[in-house]
Amino acid sequence: MTRARALTLALAGVVALWLLALNFGALGAVALRAEGLTGLRAADWAAVRFTVLQAFLSALLSVALAIPVARALARRQFAGRGLLITLMGAPFILPTLVAVLGLLAVFGRSGLVNEALALVGLGPVNIYGLHGVVLAHVFYNLPLATRIILQGWATIPAERVRLAVSLGFTPSDRLRHLEAPMLREVAPGAFLLVFLICLTSFAVALALGGGPRATTVELAIYQAFRFDYDMGRAAALALVQFALCLGAGLLALRVALPSGLGGGLDRPLPRLEYRRGALWGDSALIACAALFLLVPLALIVARGAPYLASLPASVWQAALRSLWVALGATALTTAFALVLAHAILALPRAGALGLEWLGLAALAASPLVIGTGLFLIIRPIADPRDLALAVTMLVNAGLALPFALRLILPALRDAAATQGRLATSLGLHGFARLRLVTLPRLRRPLGFAAGLTAALSMGDLGVILLFAEADRATLPMQLYRLMQAYRQDEAAGAALLLLLSSLALFWAFDRWGRADAAA
Amino acid sequence: MLRLENVTITQGKFRLSADLTVADGARIAVIGPSGAGKSTLLGAIAGFVPVTGQITWSGQAMAQDPGARPVTILFQDNNLFPHLTAFDNVALGLKPSLRLRSAERKAVQDALTRVGLTGLDARRPAELSGGQQSRVALARTLIRARPLVLLDEPFAALGPALKAEMLALVAEIVAETGATLLMVSHDVADARAICDETVLVADGVAHAPRPTAQLLDNPPPELRAYLG
Numbered sequence: 211m212t213r214a215r216a217l218t219l220a221l222a223g224v225v226a227l228w229l230l231a232l233n234f235g236a237l238g239a240v241a242l243r244a245e246g247l248t249g250l251r252a253a254d255w256a257a258v259r260f261t262v263l264q265a266f267l268s269a270l271l272s273v274a275l276a277i278p279v280a281r282a283l284a285r286r287q288f289a290g291r292g293l294l295i296t297l298m299g300a301p302f303i304l305p306t307l308v309a310v311l312g313l314l315a316v317f318g319r320s321g322l323v324n325e326a327l328a329l330v331g332l333g334p335v336n337i338y339g340l341h342g343v344v345l346a347h348v349f350y351n352l353p354l355a356t357r358i359i360l361q362g363w364a365t366i367p368a369e370r371v372r373l374a375v376s377l378g379f380t381p382s383d384r385l386r387h388l389e390a391p392m393l394r395e396v397a398p399g400a401f402l403l404v405f406l407i408c409l410t411s412f413a414v415a416l417a418l419g420g421g422p423r424a425t426t427v428e429l430a431i432y433q434a435f436r437f438d439y440d441m442g443r444a445a446a447l448a449l450v451q452f453a454l455c456l457g458a459g460l461l462a463l464r465v466a467l468p469s470g471l472g473g474g475l476d477r478p479l480p481r482l483e484y485r486r487g488a489l490w491g492d493s494a495l496i497a498c499a500a501l502f503l504l505v506p507l508a509l510i511v512a513r514g515a516p517y518l519a520s521l522p523a524s525v526w527q528a529a530l531r532s533l534w535v536a537l538g539a540t541a542l543t544t545a546f547a548l549v550l551a552h553a554i555l556a557l558p559r560a561g562a563l564g565l566e567w568l569g570l571a572a573l574a575a576s577p578l579v580i581g582t583g584l585f586l587i588i589r590p591i592a593d594p595r596d597l598a599l600a601v602t603m604l605v606n607a608g609l610a611l612p613f614a615l616r617l618i619l620p621a622l623r624d625a626a627a628t629q630g631r632l633a634t635s636l637g638l639h640g641f642a643r644l645r646l647v648t649l650p651r652l653r654r655p656l657g658f659a660a661g662l663t664a665a666l667s668m669g670d671l672g673v674i675l676l677f678a679e680a681d682r683a684t685l686p687m688q689l690y691r692l693m694q695a696y697r698q699d700e701a702a703g704a705a706l707l708l709l710l711s712s713l714a715l716f717w718a719f720d721r722w723g724r725a726d727a728a729a
Numbered sequence: 730m731l732r733l734e735n736v737t738i739t740q741g742k743f744r745l746s747a748d749l750t751v752a753d754g755a756r757i758a759v760i761g762p763s764g765a766g767k768s769t770l771l772g773a774i775a776g777f778v779p780v781t782g783q784i785t786w787s788g789q790a791m792a793q794d795p796g797a798r799p800v801t802i803l804f805q806d807n808n809l810f811p812h813l814t815a816f817d818n819v820a821l822g823l824k825p826s827l828r829l830r831s832a833e834r835k836a837v838q839d840a841l842t843r844v845g846l847t848g849l850d851a852r853r854p855a856e857l858s859g860g861q862q863s864r865v866a867l868a869r870t871l872i873r874a875r876p877l878v879l880l881d882e883p884f885a886a887l888g889p890a891l892k893a894e895m896l897a898l899v900a901e902i903v904a905e906t907g908a909t910l911l912m913v914s915h916d917v918a919d920a921r922a923i924c925d926e927t928v929l930v931a932d933g934v935a936h937a938p939r940p941t942a943q944l945l946d947n948p949p950p951e952l953r954a955y956l957g
Contacts, residue, residue, distance in 0.1 A: 369807030374825075376775060377873075378796025383825035387810060 214640035215556055222553030222565065225546045229568050232608045233575055236583020237452055243586050244445035253422055254443070257430040258450055260419075264340060264426070265408035268347035269401045275348070276355035276400065277393065279499045282492035283356070284363035294500060295360070298353035301503065303662060303716050304709070305669025306350075306413035307689050311705045312506025313337065313346055313418075315513060322505070342418035343426075347411065351404040353503060358403070362396035363389075381488070402462045409458055410451075410576045413671040413686075417693070427451040428672075431578045435676055441586065448579040459574030507709075514706025521703045528688035529707060532668050535603045535684060536715060539667040540660050542607035547614035547659060548652075551622045566619070573612040580605055581673035598677035602684065606667035613666075614659035618652060625651040657723015661716035668712045685711070731774070731877060731909060733935075736782035738766070738773050745769060747935035748782075749928065753876075756903065756910045757938050758920035761930035762955045767913045768805075770928075770935050771879045774911070775802040786877065801875040803883035808866040809854040815841065815865045816850035822873035840868040844898060860891045867895070871902050878903055880912035896923055917945055917956065931955065 283295065301309065316322050317337045324334040337345065366388050374388055412428040419425055425433070427447055434444040550569050554562045584601050588594050594601075625648055649656070671686035678687060685708050692701040731751040738745045745766040751757055759767045772778040776795030784791045791798050801822075809818045820827055820837045829837070841850055844864040854862050863884055870878060880899065884892045900923050903910045911928070914920050920927055926938035931951040948956055 367807065369804065370810065372777060372804065373807060373810070375777075375795045376800070376802050377821050377825055378794070379825045386827075387813070387821075387825070391812060 214643075217640075218549065218552045218556055221549045225549050226565060226568055228546075229571070229608065229611075232580055232604070233568075233571055236580045236587070237448075239583040239586040240445040240448045240452075240579060243441055244449050245442050249440070249443045249446050250450070251443075253425070254427075254430055254447060254450075256422060257425045257427050257447075258454070260340070260424060261409060261426045261428075261451075261454065264343050264347070264415075265405045265411070267340075267344045268351060268408040269404040271344065271348050272351040272355045272404045273359075273397055273401045275352055275499075276359050277397070278495055279352070280356045280359035280363055281389070282495045283360055286489070286492045286496065288493075288496075294496070295357070297503065298357055300507075300713075301350050301353045303665035303669070303712055304350075304507075305671070305686055305712055306346075307417060307671055307686055307693070308510060308669065308705045308709045308712075309349060309506065310346055310414060310417040311693070311701065312510045313342075313349060315509035316506050317342075317345065322509075338418055338420075339424045340419075343411070343414055343424060346414045346418055347404075347408045349502070349506070350414075351407060352499070355400045355404055356499070358400045359393070359396055362392045366392055398465045402458070402465055406455075406458050406462060406574055409454060409574075410578075412578060413690075416671075416690070427454065428576060428578045431582060432675060435582060435585075444582055445586070448576070448582045451576045451579050455574040455576055455579075459571070462574065510702070510705055510709055513702040514704075514709075517699045517703030518706055521700060521707065524683075525685070525688055525692075525700070525704050525707065528683045528685045529711060531599060531682070532685040532708075533711065533715075535599055535606065536664045536667040538603040539606040539610065540664040540719070542603070543610045543614050543663040544656060544660050546607065546611055547618045548656075550611075550615055551619045554619060555622060555626055566615070569615040570612045572608050575609065577605055577609060577670075577672040578676070580608070581676045584673075585676055594677050595679055595682065598674060598679075598682045599684075601677055602670070602674045603667070605673045606670050607663070609670075610659075610663035610666050613662055617655040617659045617662075621652050621655040622648065653725075654723045657719050657721070661719035661723070664715035664719055665712040668715055669708060730787060732783075732785045732788075733774075734783045734785065736773065736780050736784060738769055738778055738780050740769070740778075743769075744933050745930070745935060746933065749935065749937040751909060751911070751926075751938060753909055754907055755926055755938070756900070756924045757912070758924035758927040758941060759911055759913045759930060759935075760915070760917065760920060760927055760952075760955075765930045765932075766935070767930050768881050770930060771802065771881050771911060771913060774877070775800050775879055798877075799875050800877045800879060801870045801873050802879040803866050803870065803881065805882050805885055808883060809862055811854050814851050814853055815846060815857065815861075818854070818865050819868045819872060822869035836872060837868075840872040841865075843871060844868045859887055860895070863887065863895050864898070867898055867902060871906065874906050874908075876906075876908050878908045878910050880910070882913050882915070885915075892919075893922075899923070921945065 283291065314321060314337065317335065318324070319334060319336075321337075327334065336342075370388065374384055379387065410428055411426055412432070415424070415426040415429040416432070419429060427450060431444050431447045431451065434440045434447060547569070550565060554565050554569075557565065581601070584605070585594050588597055588601070629647055629651070669686055671684075671690060674684050674687050675690075678684070680691065683691065685704065689701060689704045689708055692698075692704055730753055733747045733749050736747045738747075743766065747770065759770060761767055769778055773780045774784060774791075776791065776793065776798050786799050795802075810821070813821070816837055817827055819840055820829055820833070823829065823833050823836065838850065841847065844867050846861060846864050846868065849857065849861065854865070857865065866883060878899075884895045887895065896919055899910070899912070902908075910924070912919075912924065914924075920941050924941050927941040927944050928938050929936045929944065929949070929952055944952070945956075
């Protein structure tokens with residue numbers, strides 16, 4: 211065994227231990243404290259039912275709507291198509307509260323829709339409750355599902371499309387021979403991914419749900435923790451949530467989860483559709499989807515811009531704290547992902563698979579469960595409030611790791627497969643190899659992964675609410691406090707600041723990754 | 730009659746112009762240097778490559794939709810759907826919905842028999858040899874019975890003997906259906922054996938068809954350079 215390999219495996223061991231501690235140590239602390247499930251009330255079981263119901267509806271609607279939108283995008287060519295597809299990646303890094311505020315500006319009590327309805331004498335629609343939560347989740351996940359399914363369309367070989375066209379396939383023939391087989395492979399993965407994401411939804415439920423009929427388990431954990439000071443119940447709820455996530459995660463193991471993050475979506479398919487009516491329908495669908503996604507964002511910008519310059523110092527301080535947390539989480543995540551990916555390639559098959567699953571496990575992990583566990587572990591030793599930012603950073607790093615690993619591992623495999631023998635034959639080992647051969651090849655996925663992590667961490671509202679007081683608030687937490695206090699102008703300005711900082715972080719890292727085109 | 734009237738194909742810096750007529754039932758070889766645009770010409774006639782000018786069949790402008798043109802085209806590869814059996818791949822030529830009546834099922838079986846694939850109807854492409862896969866595509870060409878058959882080197886991957894066998898089968902099929910044939914060829918022997926006329930594609934122009942023997946015995950300079 212070379213020294214480099216030994217070092218890689220030792221580092222991977224440290225990362226693996228940390229992941230185990232994060233995922234299962236926290237759970238152990240929770241389990242010890244839970245004193246069984248007897249402390250759960252009827253309202254808590256209602257929260258379980260609501261969580262599953264809203265996740266199911268959100269996933270179903272997202273995928274059902276994504277299929278026609280993806281089909282329209284697959285067979286239409288127009289100026290700005292590439293830009294629109296890129297923008298569809300944006301909700302993924304959009305801070306949840308910003309999305310919620312944007313949706314409120316459209317569908318809220320004094321939003322555009324209700325103003326339009328009032329003009330024609332119709333009563334206001336209410337965005338709070340189940341449909342509001344589902345609406346926000348569809349807003350978030352429709353673009354993700356669309357990108358995944360569009361990738362599916364792109365995997366239909368162009369030659370096969372050409373053959374189908376030359377044989378004069380009708381739309382139903384195409385559906386049967388080309389599209390249905392593809393959808394059968396792609397759609398279940400998209401459904402499960404959205405379901406998993408919505409299962410651990412916290413901030414959306416915090417802002418648009420609540421009350422006995424629209425509380426998710428994550429939200430119930432927070433409320434038991436924060437308002438009832440009932441650690442036993444919070445821990446019991448955390449156990450229930452873990453079981454839910456484990457169940458969905460095991461289900462996801464059987465279906466290869468897509469990422470929706472990859473590139474290669476700009477390639478247009480050979481022209482499939484010649485009926486004018488269908489083409490108009492496609493255009494209308496694309497326009498509707500674009501409006502649904504872009505109007506809330508445009509309103510955030512329009513409403514926040516006047517207040518951006520006059521934000522109170524507390525908001526700027528919070529933004530600075532968030533920036534540090536985001537940068538720290540980014541450094542940790544990329545380092546961990548690099549170490550894990552190298553170790554996965556170095557290990558024999560069983561070990562590699564185990565390590566890969568451990569890295570991806572956080573996809574089904576609940577931030578609030580981990581947060582609760584860490585709180586219980588830390589409290590006897592130190593004041594949790596002092597560690598609020600550090601814990602947030604660690605949890606964010608863990609939650610972003612699956613995405614980073616999924617981006618970096620295939621690129622590293624590819625680099626090893628194409629240049630590994632050459633590098634070895636030239637005697638390149640250790641850090642020289644990492645610096646000269648591997649990192650240049652990984653620059654793009656690394657930059658993209660770092661951008662994702664930074665943006666996700668910047669906009670995250672979750673664990674911090676368990677730990678921090680006002681004096682240690684992150685920007686999303688400060689934004690939430692402004693919303694709670696009905697200081698809507700400042701909230702609008704803070705939301706825009708949060709949006710801009712998340713996008714800027716993503717853009718900066720991603721641009722770094724793209725800078726060296728030669729690699 | 731196939732007619733290309735002032736047709737120009739532009740793809741980036743590539744340009745190909747054609748102004749020519751092909752008589753009904755003719756068998757035309759399309760030859761020329763690599764990259765000259767032979768496949769592009771066939772793609773344009775099949776409707777996959779946009780053109781300026783007009784392509785007509787029997788005096789009528791061709792439909793925009795490739796599937797609605799009076800054309801069967803065999804590509805260099807991927808002429809079969811890998812998830813469908815040989816039978817289904819042939820049946821697509823009759824009805825892409827694959828909802829066949831018994832007479833149609835019999836027609837598919839007859840076509841398979843005609844190309845020498847009796848008993849192999851339930852196999853998928855992966856379970857067939859390269860020659861057998863070509864036969865499936867030819868059976869579909871037979872059953873589709875479109876009046877214009879375009880071959881974009883579908884047999885390029887086959888060995889010489891097998892390729893000659895397939896081309897002989899093609900000649901029989903177009904003779905039976907009375908179809909007009911345009912085939913891209915890199916092998917002048919193929920052109921002599923099967924095609925009475927030849928279209929030379931070189932230097933940005935697809936020339937009008939000329940008798941094959943005359944063209945090859947007396948090659949113009951651009952063809953001489955290619956033949957070497």
